[in-house]
Amino acid sequence: MKSKVFSGEQSLKKLAEIQGTKACIVSDQMMEKLGYLGQVVDLLQSGGISTSVYTGVKPDPDVSIVAEALQVYWESGADVLLALGGGSVIDTAKGVLYFARQYAQEKDAPFVNPSFVAIPSTSGTGSEVTDFSVITADGDKIVIVDNFIAPDLAILDSTLTKQLPNKVVVDTGMDVLTHALEAYVSTKATDFTDALAEKAVQLVFAHLETLYHDPADAEARDRVQNASCMAGMAFTNAGLGIIHSMSHAFGGTFHIAHGRVNSLLLEAVMEYNANLGGKAIDRVCERYARLASLLHLPARTAREGTVSLIQAIGKLKRSIGIENGIRELGVNQDAFDEALSRMVRTAMVDRCTPTNPRQPTAEELEQIYRKSF
Template sequence: MKINQTFSLNTKIIFNPGSLNELSKLQGETALIISDKILEEIGYVKTIKGYLAEAGLTSHVFTDVRPDPDTKILADGLKIIQEIKPDVLVAMGGGSAIDAAKGIFYSAHQMLGDAFQRPYFVAIPTTSGTGSEVTDFSVITAEGDKIVLVNDYMAPDLAILDSDCVASAPRKVVIDTGMDVLTHATEAYVANDATDFTDALAEKAIRLLFENLLLIAEDINNEVARDHVHNASCMAGIAFNQAGLGINHSLAHAIGGTLHLAHGRCNALLLEEVIAFNGELEKSANNHAAKRYAKLAELLGLPARTVREGLVSYIDAIKKLKKQLGIESGFADLGIEADTYQAAIEKMAEAAMMDRCTPVNPIKPAKEELIKIYKKVY
């Protein structure tokens, strides 16, 4: 057993519909809102500016964030944050917007040191998926590769979970982000740094997802289910921020960056094979990870009279959920040509081996084993 383990949460969380009103209570003179063009066009940025105006804050807007934010976006954002010196930084959007804000925020700290006055950092997710509003992780694209930054300086001070903000999310986004949450919670549960505290959050998030994800995929206006999935996303974020993730995310980062695919969909297509690998399904199916997966099966009321049965039950439950959600069976179904995929596997496996998520995976993989997983999920 490890000694001196810790659990801490530096982010205050306010949740349930209407919680955006908390912005009207912030203190300061100048705010920088970091978001994207779509949220600006549909009026969310205007709403945020309205609440900040009630608080007496003058707002500046940076909405050049695109999916898979890269180093150029960080450089552009850095110029603005240096110019206006905000008291408050508000990041609103999906994982890309919040990750970009973190990267800009952290870059300013790295470049300016003590000369950079840390603004109060508020994160408002508009998808139920990344958990970025409570983590010290940021994924940035550099020269085509996804780089995972990890530093507690990037953790937001306040997370606002207003599920009304996800009410206009397209069905595909709901599914992809929901499966990302399931992957976060599952990986955190078997990660080497998991604790009783992270387990509790991961277990609750998984239960909420199995009970509610299909409901909101079918009807995003189901407010109760939408609240549950939005909260589950945050719970899973707290869990993996403390416990870590694993090779499911390492593999997803590499393939998503190389083939320009949605992160949540990559995680979904990899999930069963990664679980089978970690649980040694082709061998004894009785290692620590297998027992953890079997425990999740028990929690969901699935057959788990033996460890192997529980492991298989959990894999089958994920397969069933994916089928109900209409998720493809492999990357070939996404239109990726076999030659293109095969040519990229070696580089993707190397990138996954170097990913920040790999060291806490319950089994230390060899590159050849990651290549084998990639081939199985094609």
Template sequence: MKIQEFHVGPRFISGKGATTKISELPIQKAYIICDPFMEQSQMVGKVTEVLRNSGATFKIFSKVVPDPTVQVVSESIAEIRDYKPDTVIALGGGSAMDTAKAVIRVYSETEKTESPYLIAIPTTSGSGSENTAFAVISDPVYNEKIALVDDSMVPNLAILDTAFTMTVPPSVTADAGMDVLTHCIEAYVSNKASDFSDACAEKGIRLTWKYLLEAYKNGDNTLAREKMHNASSLAGIAFNNAGLGICHSLSHAIGAFFHVPHGRINAYLLPYVISYNASLEAHGETDVTRRYAEIAEIIGLAKITPTQSVVALISAIKQLSEKMSIPARIEDLGINRSEFESMITKMAQRVMEDACTPTNPRTVTLGQIEKLYRSLR
């Protein structure tokens, strides 16, 4: 038996209105990282009000963009170097989290200083970035996504305040929720999976399967929003320990060149990746096939042969995506097929270099990745 480690990550505070607990922390100088919408919609005001009432000063950096760029990270580092906060608060979706984590890592390394206390307040239920050592930064000059992995980037505190998720639009709820499901499934079948990561992944799958569609249809359902927020963090704990797989590697490469929402690409790719990893084309059963069959059982599908269970799982995932109007064709993702096919070799090379590829349960070659890309409808 191999020796394994398991990290839970930050301290968690959850529940509607949990942001008020910030007042109990010894914060003197806070630096808030968010996107323009967070500032314009006054969501950031829920945080600054607590800080102001507790006597803390703060500065807001609201230039976060989807697929956060090297340029935005650099600009924030320049500000934080001058401001010297004792606390950094990341408020938003995965982009805000990734920006904050990259900023803290580079700032602390270049300045040879202790990292500021990092608080993550996710406003979507998807990335799980509030409790992971992962961050993905884009370099638009080279059409590249850079995956950073470092334990120093794990937030000190994650606040799961459902109040921030109640107004998330259905399309974002769907994209983010399918990202959660992908995180859980990839962590569960990862070659680094353990009993500990399995427990988090399995619970995340159960919660997502039960509550995602309800959160999509009825955004004001507090229970569904709360459960999806919890599922997102459980997924983060799972993949922070077990790693991910080629669904994310393939998605990172597509996103770098075609700029489609990450969760949406994952939802589109997941059935193809499951089929590949389970070796369905070989008409045989492997340990990986049986792991996917366990997932089928977790979501309540009838227990049949492992191969039949995997086929049923793929069908169920496609049906869930369809119910949330997630595209099932390359063109419907807004991608020109000719342009896509012309980039397959470059994207496949990126996949082979991606940090998520080594923990995929089935070994891949460059040729297999190219073939997988070409099989996409």
């Protein structure tokens, strides 16, 4: 794994030890409003590093936002690129790094490879340790996968997540769970990714509901943030699956929080992966049953363990206020039907689909979308 990780409250102070002369900070207005951006600037300057700042990142960043941030980066002459914020901010900074190198290669121009630091303000994407970036272009979510864009340093300071709204806690927490579950049954899963995914699942089940009801709980904040990073490590090595493929397509169309969409697709995709409606797929059921056992759920057989895990996920979702279906998010039936074919086509060719444990047909993806609606 490329990224070095510092974690724990007050780990932000590690910034004072970073080597460099100029830093370009990619962030958003919320980080500025909450005062975290100012803290980061002060810490960098105390270490002799000057700063340039871009705070124009919006949720689901598109190529125009990446282009604006890229311009600030170029003009800064930075040898440190720092992302401060949630997944959208870190994805934008990754886009800056990716396209800066691509432009230099195309123009045969010199390129200074900056130190890349990621400081997440949410506990969900795991983007601080992954080589994935999701950027919107012409209404479609484009997935960039390149080890070059994985951050060199990730700083996990849970004090930055203290003021997250409950909705964001839920969305990002369920994203963590989805990352871990998909990495665990991926066709590229290994002993190493399994260990990370298993621990992430256990931490989410142990602490997400607590964090939802008591955002001030410091231990729950730390543990969910650690789970996010572990799940990120797992999926950046093992890959993901069709929950993410379908969520990318849906989110690019209806602009609903990624983690929320994941959570509404989760059970239907797990049932599909295990083929619970027909001849169960042994490998997948055995994997889900292993997780059920770790969570002390009934798992005398692989099928029972799979069903227990799916039911436990449903119970967790209800305890943290997640809707019963996509319809409850306010998505119009006619608009959904009109977009369905396009979403299915997009999901079929998504970068996450090949590592799903069961390869879907377009008709099967359509059935899952409709079941989740």
